[in-house]
Amino acid sequence: MYNDKIEIESPYGHITISYGRHDKHRVRVLDIDGGMESATYIEEELQNELLFEYMYLFDLMFDENYLEDRQINDVLLIGGGAFHYPKYFLAHHQGNIDVVEINKVLYDISNKYFYLEETINKFDKNKNRFHCYFENGRDYINRNKKKYDAILSDVFIGENLVLELHSLEAIKRIKESLNPQGIYITNIIGSLSGKYSQNIKNVVKTLKQCFKYIYVFKAQEKNDHQKRQNLIVVAVDQEVHFNIISYHNINQKRYHQGMINHVDDLDLSNARVLFDENIK
Numbered sequence: 001m002y003n004d005k006i007e008i009e010s011p012y013g014h015i016t017i018s019y020g021r022h023d024k025h026r027v028r029v030l031d032i033d034g035g036m037e038s039a040t041y042i043e044e045e046l047q048n049e050l051l052f053e054y055m056y057l058f059d060l061m062f063d064e065n066y067l068e069d070r071q072i073n074d075v076l077l078i079g080g081g082a083f084h085y086p087k088y089f090l091a092h093h094q095g096n097i098d099v100v101e102i103n104k105v106l107y108d109i110s111n112k113y114f115y116l117e118e119t120i121n122k123f124d125k126n127k128n129r130f131h132c133y134f135e136n137g138r139d140y141i142n143r144n145k146k147k148y149d150a151i152l153s154d155v156f157i158g159e160n161l162v163l164e165l166h167s168l169e170a171i172k173r174i175k176e177s178l179n180p181q182g183i184y185i186t187n188i189i190g191s192l193s194g195k196y197s198q199n200i201k202n203v204v205k206t207l208k209q210c211f212k213y214i215y216v217f218k219a220q221e222k223n224d225h226q227k228r229q230n231l232i233v234v235a236v237d238q239e240v241h242f243n244i245i246s247y248h249n250i251n252q253k254r255y256h257q258g259m260i261n262h263v264d265d266l267d268l269s270n271a272r273v274l275f276d277e278n279i280k
Contacts, residue, residue, distance in 0.1 A: 006113070010105035017113055022051055028113060030082045030106075035158045037106075038082030040114045047115045048091035054187055054219035054230035055085050060259075061150040061183050062093070066240045070181065076100070076148045078137040078165065079155035083110045090123040090130060097130055098146075104134040138164050141173045149179050153186040161188065161199050163279040168206050170276075175210045184211070184235040192216070192265050194226035201271035203233060204263060209273060211235035215242065216262045225265060 006017040013032040019042075020027055026042040039051050050056060061072050073095045077086060080101030089097050101107060110116040124130050133140055137155055151174055155162045164170060166186070174184055184207075190200045200216065207214050219230040234242075242259040272278075 008105065008109065010103055012103040012105075015105065015109065017109070027051065030109070030114070033158060038084045038114070040082065040084065040087075048087045048119055050084065050088050052084070052219075052230075054232060055088070055154075057217055057219060057232040058085055058152050058185055060185060060217075060232070060234055060242055061152075063240070063242050065243050066183065066236070070149070071095075072149045074098070074146070074148045075150045075152065076146075076177070077152045077154065078140070079153060080106060080110075080132065081154070082106060082114045083116045084114075085152070085154070086130060087114075087116060087119040090119055095149075096128070098148075099130070099132045100137045100140045101132060101134060102136050107132055107134070137162070138170060141165075141170065141177060144173075144177050146177065147179045148177055148182060150183045150185065151178060153184075156189065159189050161190075161203075163274060164276065166203050166206060167274045167276045167279055168209055171206055171210045181237060186233050186235075188231045188233055189228065190231060191228050192218075192225040192231070192262055193267070196226075196228045197266070198271075200231055200233070201266055201268055202274050204266055205268050205271040206274045207233065207235045212237045213239050214263050215240070215259075216266065217242075217259055218262065221260060225262075231262075 008015040016031040018029050018031065020029055025046060027039050028042055029036060030038045041047055041049060041051070060066065075089065075095060075097045077097060077099045080086065080099040083099065086097050086099055120130055153165060155165055178184065188200050188203055190196045192200065204214055204216065213236050215234040217232045219232060223229045
């Protein structure tokens with residue numbers, strides 16, 4: 001069973017489900033058009049733990065120095081994939097999470113092969129903590145009237161950024177969808193310098209038009225600035241010294257103290273604000 005590949009066609013790409021190992025544990029992997037989209041541990045006790053280090057940085061919204069007197073009650077995630085982070089959120093945090101995913105096939109696959117249904121049944125018995133909307137992320141934020149404490153974005157076509165969700169017009173709508181002093185966190189694949197750095201520079205310059213403070217964190221601090229990698233960008237309207245973030249490790253909890261903000265490592269001299277008219 002664990003050696004077989006499953007091939008599924010979807011409106012948004014060819015899906016392959018395969019099997020492998022991570023840290024000596026069995027994993028199930030989801031690829032779309034040959035690029036890794038998501039994965040899950042197969043062992044029951046690990047099914048709601050994260051495999052990808054960058055997703056732990058979504059938990060910056062729970063950093064004690066950011067929260068102070070705040071609470072994270074309502075979260076929006078744009079881009080569900082195989083619902084890797086929503087499972088983790090339901091299992092490890094209180095509050096509610098809405099997910100926007102354009103490809104409904106991924107939701108069905110996640111229930112069947114990636115343990116989403118089991119997680120919902122265990123941690124959302126009343127079916128009121130988790131909701132999924134099957135539509136384009138930009139369409140959702142354009143029509144949304146709900147206020148969120150945190151909005152997360154993890155949307156790609158392969159490894160290419162979906163620019164329409166990072167334009168100034170989109171960021172304004174995201175800001176309007178946040179409660180006062182809310183937090184926006186987005187995952188960008190790129191580099192801090194060199195040939196893969198243009199997207200992160202443009203995104204940061206665009207965010208600066210709407211938010212007072214921008215923070216850029218490497219998912220793996222040891223990576224070279226020119227290496228293509230996951231960069232987590234945080235936008236808020238108050239200065240925060242992000243200090244401690246808890247990593248739920250399969251063996252222990254690790255702590256990353258004194259998060260390094262790399263926004264000053266970005267040369268924004270050739271960056272441009274992203275407008276809808278320039279990216280379509």
